[in-house]
Each structure stands twice: as C-alpha cells, then as structure tokens.
C-alpha cells in the first residue's frame with residue numbers, strides 16, 4: 001500500500017505566479033493557525049495569495065464553496081464555506097441562497113448540487129474529476145436491471161451520474177445506506193432491493209439487514225485497494241491503534257476494523273472518542289483534515305490517494321470563479337427525474353448514521369455486470 005505523499009501533493013507550480021504581499025498577509029494571517037501543523041510557512045506563502053483572491057471573489061460573485069472531506073487542508077480549512085461528507089454537501093446545496101456553487105469535490109457531487117438547485121450556476125474546477133464508481137454504470141444498465149428484477153426498488157449510491165440517478169427510486173450515501181435500503185424495501189413492498197453500483201458497500205449493507213440485495217460490479221478504486229492483511233500489519237506495527245474504515249472497503253477490511261462509517265462518521269468518531277492512536281482507512285486528506293481539529297490524537301498515516309479528488313487545487317478554484325467555468329449543465333428532464341431520488345433521501349427522518357458492525361455474513365444475492 002503506498003504511503004501518503006502528504007499535503008504538499010497539491011502544490012501547483014502555477015501557485016508561484018501570485019505574489020505574497022502585505023495585503024495578502026493581512027487577509028489570510030487569521031487562517032494560517034488552522035493548518036500550520038501541516039503546512040510549513042514557506043509553502044503557506046504559495047497558497048495564501050490564492051486563498052485571498054478566492055475569498056474576495058466569493059463575496060463579489062455571491063458564491064459558496066462546498067468542500068468534501070477529501071479536499072487538501074488549504075482548500076478544506078481556508079476557502080471551503082461548508083465541508084462534509086456527500087450527504088451533508090447535498091443538504092447544504094439544497095439550502096444555500098448563494099447564486100453560485102463551486103464544488104470542491106468530484107463531478108457527481110457537482111451534478112447532485114445542480115440537480116437540487118437547477119436555477120443556480122454550479123461550477124466544477126476540473127471537469128476530469130470523476131469517480132470509478134460513477135463511471136461503472138449507466139442509465140441504460142439500470143433500465144436492463146429493472147427489466148430483469150421487476151418490482152425491486154432501485155437504491156443508488158450518490159456516487160453516480162445524473163442519468164443513473166434519473167433511473168433511481170431513492171439515492172443513498174454511506175451515512176444512510178442501511179436505513180435507505182430498509183425504507184425502500186418497506187415502501188416498495190419488496191424483499192429485494194437493487195443496490196448500485198458499489199459491490200463492497202452493498203455487501204457491508206447486506207451484513208446489517210435481512211433485505212435481499214442485488215448489486216453491481218462497481219468499486220471505489222481507492223478503497224478496494226485496502227486489504228485485511230494491511231490492517232493486521234498496521235496493528236502489529238502500532239499496538240493499541242484504533243482502526244476506522246470507510247464502508248467502500250471490502251468486507252474483510254471492515255471485519256478487521258474497530259468502526260466503519262462515512263467520512264463524517266469517521267471524523268465524528270475521532271472527535272467523540274479522542275483515541276490516543278488512530279488510523280483512518282480511507283483517502284489520505286481525511287487524516288490531515290481530522291488531525292488539525294484533534295491535536296491530541298496521533299494519526300498513523302498509510303493511505304491511498306483519490307486521483308480525482310486531487311485534481312481540485314486552489315489555482316483551479318480561482319480560475320473557476322474568475323472565468324465562471326466549468327459550468328455543470330444537465331438536461332432539465334433528467335434533472336426532474338433525478339431530483340425525486342435525491343429529495344426522497346434527504347426527506348428521510350434519519351436519527352443516526354448507518355453502522356457497519358457486520359451482524360450477518362456480508363453476502364449479496366447477486367452481483368450483476370454489463371452483458
């Protein structure tokens with residue numbers, strides 16, 4: 001498993017183009033303490049001019065930046081107006097009164113914002129910021145699955161395209177997947193649910209419910225690389241370490257972990273339990289962001305990078321706001337169909353995050369693929 005290359009991964013050579021002036025210093029000095037334990041002063045002076053310019057432009061254009069938990073710390077802590085997991089960002093998109101949303105995350109997250117706020121301008125700083133899960137399935141695949149399993153409701157992970165959401169009965173995220181599957185089975189009066197496209201999340205949900213799950217052979221290219229052996233080695237090398245894993249990891253990884261949850265679920269666990277030593281089995285930037293808020297916790301940091309999330313950088317966010325690019329546009333008919341699936345999810349009165357404690361064998365009924 002590769003080691004984290006740390007926050008310096010996101011320095012863009014173009015960052016040297018903007019000067020660190022007294023005005024920039026005055027506008028950004030109050031932000032530096034948030035990340036000073038991660039970013040040395042010399043590197044901060046490269047980021048600060050971008051941070052100052054982005055924060056000025058946000059006010060001028062009535063824009064908000066929605067930052068996913070996997071953003072690098074200078075984005076997450078210094079320009080993000082709202083930070084969180086996929087569900088929290090979708091909820092923020094639905095309630096913001098800004099006229100422009102810049103999605104500091106991947107393309108499916110920007111599409112989710114556009115679907116919820118079709119009247120707003122939604123920008124993604126890099127159109128190539130994709131996701132292996134979203135790329136694994138199409139709307140046409142879902143239409144075929146619906147023919148094969150008539151009556152079974154379609155629950156789709158939000159890590160999917162707008163076309164796929166348009167074929168969906170209800171969306172879910174990793175923070176509510178178990179509850180959404182049980183709700184869908186009740187509401188559509190079916191013992192079987194199509195849960196797409198993440199086969200590992202599907203198995204981890206199957207371990208928590210009696211609902212029969214049919215899934216798809218999709219996987220997150222970041223989380224599928226973690227193995228149970230990695231966790232055992234980590235425990236051997238770091239006695240007493242608390243292991244927290246994201247449920248996109250294979251079930252055998254979750255079986256070795258102390259707790260599994262969405263990115264915000266992992267962050268909340270650290271805040272509440274303040275473990276002396278912890279390892280987050282998820283994307284690298286999570287540890288950096290959670291560490292700044294929990295200075296007494298020691299983080300063991302082997303991790304995998306998401307190449308899509310790492311396409312988003314301060315210079316690209318600035319360029320996005322300056323040039324109002326790249327605007328996310330979706331066919332209004334697709335928006336109307338997809339919105340229903342996301343709004344059903346948001347409307348569910350969930351009282352807690354989904355837990356993944358493997359009460360049963362993590363077995364699904366079938367894993368479908370494209371013929």
Ligand code: 13P
Pocket residue numbers: 069084085086087159173174175220248261262263264
């Ligand atoms: P969360 O909803 O847990 O933030 O996950 C999103 C994601 O892309 C994880 O890989």
Ligand code: SF4
Pocket residue numbers: 106130131132133134159220221222223248283306307308309
């Ligand atoms: Fe997609 Fe995985 Fe990257 Fe999340 S971490 S955006 S699921 S590839």
